[in-house]
Amino acid sequence: MNYQEVFAAIPDAIVVVAPEPGFKILTATDAYLEVTMRRLEDIVGLKLIEEAFPDKNVPYNQNPVVLSLEKALNTKRTDSLDVIRYDLERPEGHTFEERYWEASHIPVLDEQGEVKCILQKSADVTERELAKRAQASSEEKFRFMTDMVSQLIHTADANGKLTYVNQRWINYTGLPFEEFLEKSWAEVVHPDDYGGMMLQVEKALQQKKGFQVEVRIKGKDGRYRWHIINSQPMLNENQDLIMRLGSTSDIHDTKMMVEELLATNEQMATLSDQVALAFQKAEAERLTLERLIMQAPAIFAIMKGPLHTFTLVNPHFQKLWPNRDFLGRTIAEVVPEVGEQGYISILNNVFATGEPFTADEIVVVMDWEATGKEEERFFTTTYHPLLEEGKITGIIVFGYEVTERVRLRQQLAICEKGLN
Incomplete structure (x- = not known):
C-alpha cells in the first residue's frame, strides 16, 4: 500500500514539517495544496515560514505560527493557534486574497519519545470571519x-x-x-x-x-x-x-398645554379633544418607525462634498419635492429656494467646522405644491457631519416636519388669548 497516496487523500488541510530549525516542508495533503493554491513540488524542502509562506509584516521570532511550532516541538504536545490573518498570493500574479486561518501543530514522536515531525492541521475560516x-x-x-x-x-x-x-x-x-x-x-x-x-x-x-x-x-x-x-x-x-x-x-409640554386649556373652560373641551386627536395623529405619522432610514417616518438624506451633492434620500425626504430628482445633484441645483433663505450657509459651516447644527422649528417658504403660491412649512432638522476615515466628507440630514405642531401651538395661543 502506498501510504503517501493515502496521506495525500486525507480530506483535511495538513502539511508535515521537519523538527529542525526552519521547519522544512516534507509533504502535504491534496486538501492543503488546494486551499493554499500551491503545488507539492514547489514547496517541498522549503522552510515553512521563511520561504514557503513568508510574512513581511511580522518578525520571524514573533510570528505566531513559529511560536506555536516551537511550543509543540519543545513540549511535545499539540498547540493550537487563535485565528490569524495570512493573505495568500495567487499563482498567476501579484494579487492577494484576504484569508483567515485556525491551525493546530501536532508533534509526531518516535519510539524514544523524540519529535520526528510536526503536523500542521489548518482550517480556512475566512468566510466565517x-x-x-x-x-x-x-x-x-x-x-x-x-x-x-x-x-x-x-x-x-x-x-x-x-x-x-x-x-x-x-x-x-x-x-x-x-x-x-x-x-x-x-x-x-x-x-x-x-x-x-x-x-x-x-x-x-x-x-x-x-x-x-x-x-x-x-x-x-x-x-x-x-x-x-x-x-x-x-x-x-x-x-x-x-x-x-x-x-x-x-409630548409632555403639549399635553400639559391641552390639559390647562381644558381646565380653563369646560366649553373648550370639545375643541381640545379635537386638537389632541389632531396632534396625536400628526405625531403618530411623524414618529412611526417602520424601518430605519429608508422606511423611517422622518426626513433623511446624505449629501457629499463641499457642494452638498445628494447621494441618498429617503421616501419622506423625496415626498417634500415629489417632482424633483435629487441623486447626483447639488442642493443648490435641486432646491435653489433654500439657498436664498440661508440654509446653504448652515451646511457650509457644518462641513467646514465639523460642528453639528440643530434647527428647531425653522420655517421654509416655497411653492410646495407647484401651484404658483408660496407657503410656510416648519421643520426641526439636525445637520451632522459625515466622517469617513477621520475626514468630513459630507453631511447627514435628519429631521421632520412640525408644521401641524407649530400651527397647533399658534392656535392654542390664540385660544388662550381669547380666554384671558
Missing part, C-alpha cells in the same frame, strides 16, 4: 444611525424583551445600558401607566401588530414626563415575528 466582521459593521452602523435620530429608539425580541436602546435612552434615564435592559420598562415607566402599557404589549405580541401608547417616563432627575411610545413588528417571509422596533418621543 468576514461574516462576523460584516455583522459587527452592520451593528455599528445601526447604532450610529439610531444615535443620530432625535427619538428614543429601542428594539425588543419576539417575546417583548428589550434587546437594545439608543444612547438617547441612556442619556435621558441615566441608567447604564445593561441595567436598562435588565430592568426593562418597569424601572422607567410610571407605576400607574405600567400595567396598561404591558396589556397593550402582550396584545400586540399575540397579534403581531403595532401599538401606540402614552405613558409617563422617568428621567435621570427623577421627574416623569409624558411620552408617546410607538412599536412596530418586523416579520419574516413566513410572517413569524422576528423583532420589534420602537420609538419614543416627549
Whole structure:
C-alpha cells in the first residue's frame, strides 16, 4: 500500500514539517495544496515560514505560527493557534486574497519519545470571519444611525424583551445600558401607566401588530414626563415575528398645554379633544418607525462634498419635492429656494467646522405644491457631519416636519388669548 497516496487523500488541510530549525516542508495533503493554491513540488524542502509562506509584516521570532511550532516541538504536545490573518498570493500574479486561518501543530514522536515531525492541521475560516466582521459593521452602523435620530429608539425580541436602546435612552434615564435592559420598562415607566402599557404589549405580541401608547417616563432627575411610545413588528417571509422596533418621543409640554386649556373652560373641551386627536395623529405619522432610514417616518438624506451633492434620500425626504430628482445633484441645483433663505450657509459651516447644527422649528417658504403660491412649512432638522476615515466628507440630514405642531401651538395661543 502506498501510504503517501493515502496521506495525500486525507480530506483535511495538513502539511508535515521537519523538527529542525526552519521547519522544512516534507509533504502535504491534496486538501492543503488546494486551499493554499500551491503545488507539492514547489514547496517541498522549503522552510515553512521563511520561504514557503513568508510574512513581511511580522518578525520571524514573533510570528505566531513559529511560536506555536516551537511550543509543540519543545513540549511535545499539540498547540493550537487563535485565528490569524495570512493573505495568500495567487499563482498567476501579484494579487492577494484576504484569508483567515485556525491551525493546530501536532508533534509526531518516535519510539524514544523524540519529535520526528510536526503536523500542521489548518482550517480556512475566512468566510466565517468576514461574516462576523460584516455583522459587527452592520451593528455599528445601526447604532450610529439610531444615535443620530432625535427619538428614543429601542428594539425588543419576539417575546417583548428589550434587546437594545439608543444612547438617547441612556442619556435621558441615566441608567447604564445593561441595567436598562435588565430592568426593562418597569424601572422607567410610571407605576400607574405600567400595567396598561404591558396589556397593550402582550396584545400586540399575540397579534403581531403595532401599538401606540402614552405613558409617563422617568428621567435621570427623577421627574416623569409624558411620552408617546410607538412599536412596530418586523416579520419574516413566513410572517413569524422576528423583532420589534420602537420609538419614543416627549409630548409632555403639549399635553400639559391641552390639559390647562381644558381646565380653563369646560366649553373648550370639545375643541381640545379635537386638537389632541389632531396632534396625536400628526405625531403618530411623524414618529412611526417602520424601518430605519429608508422606511423611517422622518426626513433623511446624505449629501457629499463641499457642494452638498445628494447621494441618498429617503421616501419622506423625496415626498417634500415629489417632482424633483435629487441623486447626483447639488442642493443648490435641486432646491435653489433654500439657498436664498440661508440654509446653504448652515451646511457650509457644518462641513467646514465639523460642528453639528440643530434647527428647531425653522420655517421654509416655497411653492410646495407647484401651484404658483408660496407657503410656510416648519421643520426641526439636525445637520451632522459625515466622517469617513477621520475626514468630513459630507453631511447627514435628519429631521421632520412640525408644521401641524407649530400651527397647533399658534392656535392654542390664540385660544388662550381669547380666554384671558
